[in-house]
Amino acid sequence: MALIKTSEEIDQMRPACIHAANTLVMIEEYIRPGITTNQINEIVHDYTIKHGATPAPLNYHGFPKSVCTSVNHVVCHGIPADKKIKDGDIINVDVTSIIHGWHGDTSKTFYVGTPKVRAKKVTEIARKALELGISVVKPGATLGDIGHIIQQYVEGEKCSVVREYCGHGIGRVFHEEPQVVHYGKPGAGMALKKGMVFTIEPMVNFGRAAVKVLSDDWTVVTRDKSLSAQFEHTLAVTDDGVEILTLPTI
Numbered sequence: 047m048a049l050i051k052t053s054e055e056i057d058q059m060r061p062a063c064i065h066a067a068n069t070l071v072m073i074e075e076y077i078r079p080g081i082t083t084n085q086i087n088e089i090v091h092d093y094t095i096k097h098g099a100t101p102a103p104l105n106y107h108g109f110p111k112s113v114c115t116s117v118n119h120v121v122c123h124g125i126p127a128d129k130k131i132k133d134g135d136i137i138n139v140d141v142t143s144i145i146h147g148w149h150g151d152t153s154k155t156f157y158v159g160t161p162k163v164r165a166k167k168v169t170e171i172a173r174k175a176l177e178l179g180i181s182v183v184k185p186g187a188t189l190g191d192i193g194h195i196i197q198q199y200v201e202g203e204k205c206s207v208v209r210e211y212c213g214h215g216i217g218r219v220f221h222e223e224p225q226v227v228h229y230g231k232p233g234a235g236m237a238l239k240k241g242m243v244f245t246i247e248p249m250v251n252f253g254r255a256a257v258k259v260l261s262d263d264w265t266v267v268t269r270d271k272s273l274s275a276q277f278e279h280t281l282a283v284t285d286d287g288v289e290i291l292t293l294p295t296i
């Protein structure tokens with residue numbers, strides 16, 4: 047079945063996944079008040095090329111840059127620009143790298159300077175939401191189990207889960223089956239099997255779940271302008287659980 051990868055194929059994905067994860071470690075020291083998202087884009091782009099990788103976002107369905115940078119109420123797919131980030135902002139940096147034709151996809155929300163109370167709350171809830179989603183992944187669990195644990199936790203904290211964008215299968219193709227939604231019912235949906243490789247990437251809004259896409263056709267923002275945070279890993283289902291492929295080695 048197309049959804050299942052052999053352990054050899056998963057081994058072939060490792061360099062792209064590790065490179066994407068290392069990029070997030072590398073970029074952290076540059077996430078300071080006064081840097082522009084275009085400068086972050088250039089640093090990520092150059093680091094990627096220098097390591098023999100290709101930035102998957104560049105020209106992907108017309109996306110104009112090499113990384114997504116989503117600041118404050120931007121939910122995802124923020125386009126790097128000449129605007130400076132400032133003290134108290136939060137910024138999600140979403141890196142997808144291609145090596146030998148295989149993709150690795152991971153993102154993290156960073157604090158710019160000192161976080162304010164709400165920024166800290168939504169970011170830590172998004173971090174924990176991903177962790178909880180990962181914790182239920184094993185053969186026999188279902189996609190609904192992942193969505194359920196994330197939704198329960200996030201809504202229990204009086205935040206909300208974005209519905210319009212989801213995790214996804216990944217491999218030679220950036221976005222493939224299955225869709226991994228971040229809400230759902232226990233036991234619902236497809237059962238997980240050893241060899242499935244997909245992302246979990248919950249987008250958590252401080253306010254309401256509703257989003258809209260700006261006129262640039264990419265930037266997704268919260269309708270109520272509330273803050274939004276996200277974390278993402280690429281995962282493989284193993285014999286008895288899960289392996290996070292996007293762990294850094296630097």
Ligand code: MF3
Binds near residue numbers: 102104107109113
């Ligand atoms: N990296 C995003 C994801 O997690 C997708 C970005 S598509 C782009 O699936 F074109 F905006 F880069």
Ligand code: CO
Binds near residue numbers: 151213214278
């Ligand atoms: Co993704």
Ligand code: CO
Binds near residue numbers: 140141152
């Ligand atoms: Co991503």
